[in-house]
Amino acid sequence: MTILGIESSCDETAVSICKNGKILSNIVSSQQVHSNYGGVVPEVASREHDRLLNYLVIESIKEANISLNDIEGIGVTKGPGLAGALLTGVSFAKGFSQSLNIPIIGINHLEAHIYANFLAYPELEYPLVCLLVSGGHTQIWYIKNIFDYELLGDTRDDAAGEAFDKGARILGLGYPGGPVIEKIANRGNSNAIKFPRALMEKDNLEFSFSGLKTSLFYLVKKEKSYKIEDIVASYQNAILDVLVEKLIRSIKMKKVNTCIIAGGVAANKSLHNLVNDKLNNRINVYYPDITLCTDNAAMIAFLAEIYFMKGISSDLDFEVIPNLKLI
Numbered sequence: 001m002t003i004l005g006i007e008s009s010c011d012e013t014a015v016s017i018c019k020n021g022k023i024l025s026n027i028v029s030s031q032q033v034h035s036n037y038g039g040v041v042p043e044v045a046s047r048e049h050d051r052l053l054n055y056l057v058i059e060s061i062k063e064a065n066i067s068l069n070d071i072e073g074i075g076v077t078k079g080p081g082l083a084g085a086l087l088t089g090v091s092f093a094k095g096f097s098q099s100l101n102i103p104i105i106g107i108n109h110l111e112a113h114i115y116a117n118f119l120a121y122p123e124l125e126y127p128l129v130c131l132l133v134s135g136g137h138t139q140i141w142y143i144k145n146i147f148d149y150e151l152l153g154d155t156r157d158d159a160a161g162e163a164f165d166k167g168a169r170i171l172g173l174g175y176p177g178g179p180v181i182e183k184i185a186n187r188g189n190s191n192a193i194k195f196p197r198a199l200m201e202k203d204n205l206e207f208s209f210s211g212l213k214t215s216l217f218y219l220v221k222k223e224k225s226y227k228i229e230d231i232v233a234s235y236q237n238a239i240l241d242v243l244v245e246k247l248i249r250s251i252k253m254k255k256v257n258t259c260i261i262a263g264g265v266a267a268n269k270s271l272h273n274l275v276n277d278k279l280n281n282r283i284n285v286y287y288p289d290i291t292l293c294t295d296n297a298a299m300i301a302f303l304a305e306i307y308f309m310k311g312i313s314s315d316l317d318f319e320v321i322p323n324l325k326l327i
């Protein structure tokens with residue numbers, strides 16, 4: 001099937017066309033205006049999506065080398081995300097579906113992040129463990145079979161991506177924090193400062209990053225002698241250490257031999273290196289290409305096609321769900 005995917009849950013306006021599980025076009029427009037504010041401004045995000053969507057769909061059809069009438073179904077993110085931002089994408093997609101008289105399905109953004117791995121690696125087999133690390137979520141999932149999820153761990157407060165973003169804000173490094181922290185951390189000593197690691201007691205699979213952020217805040221306020229690259233490298237290491245430790249615990253607990261990493265933080269190369277070092281090739285570890293880790297619409301179109309092939313679609317009156325969960 002030829003599917004149009006639309007993603008507008010936060011500050012990326014993304015449109016993609018996928019056909020039979022393969023990407024024909026995948027366009028992401030990252031809204032730069034938010035960098036002036038140090039974080040995403042919801043109303044501005046909605047207006048930007050509204051301004052860009054039509055244009056990006058036209059570009060996406062051109063790039064895929066198809067015509068409008070070749071599109072057989074539409075997948076659009078229905079949550080979780082910013083209410084207004086989600087609404088712009090869903091309203092656009094509903095109009096599109098109605099005018100072309102083709103099916104539509106509202107897609108869970110978290111599930112799509114997970115399935116980005118299946119888009120990148122069609123050979124992936126269940127069961128597996130997934131570390132889902134994005135700007136809003138830090139979770140470990142045991143995935144026994146298709147659409148069969150068990151939540152093993154979640155964060156009590158900030159998500160890992162949020163820890164990167166808030167850390168960068170404290171250090172005046174701009175938004176989003178992940179890429180810039182990763183870049184600066186590459187020049188620093190990751191053992192220079194011992195930042196706290198929360199909830200590390202045996203068998204604990206939960207996360208908490210708010211204490212880490214507070215300790216960075218007080219360190220930069222009181223202590224001026226450290227080099228910025230050492231602070232950043234140690235801070236990043238404190239986040240990654242905990243993620244990898246809990247991932248390994250989950251892998252052992254569920255006795256799987258495959259794990260996947262999904263979401264924006266999965267783009268972090270130091271995370272890949274740490275996972276590979278600690279697992280030492282004993283487990284198959286997958287992370288999609290960076291373009292499929294961060295928000296994109298190919299993962300939405302790909303997952304929509306899986307649903308359509310199972311005969312599942314949404315009625316036209318489905319609503320956005322800003323706090324949508326996976327289960």
Ligand code: KG4
Nearest residue numbers: 134135136161176177178264265268294295
């Ligand atoms: O999945 P995503 O694009 O959007 C959400 O669903 O939230 O994830 C965005 C998050 C941001 O917090 C961003 O700082 C983080 O992913 N991120 C990274 C990197 N690239 C993006 N974190 C660490 N290292 C990176 N290279």
Ligand code: ZN
Nearest residue numbers: 134264294295
């Ligand atoms: Zn995302």
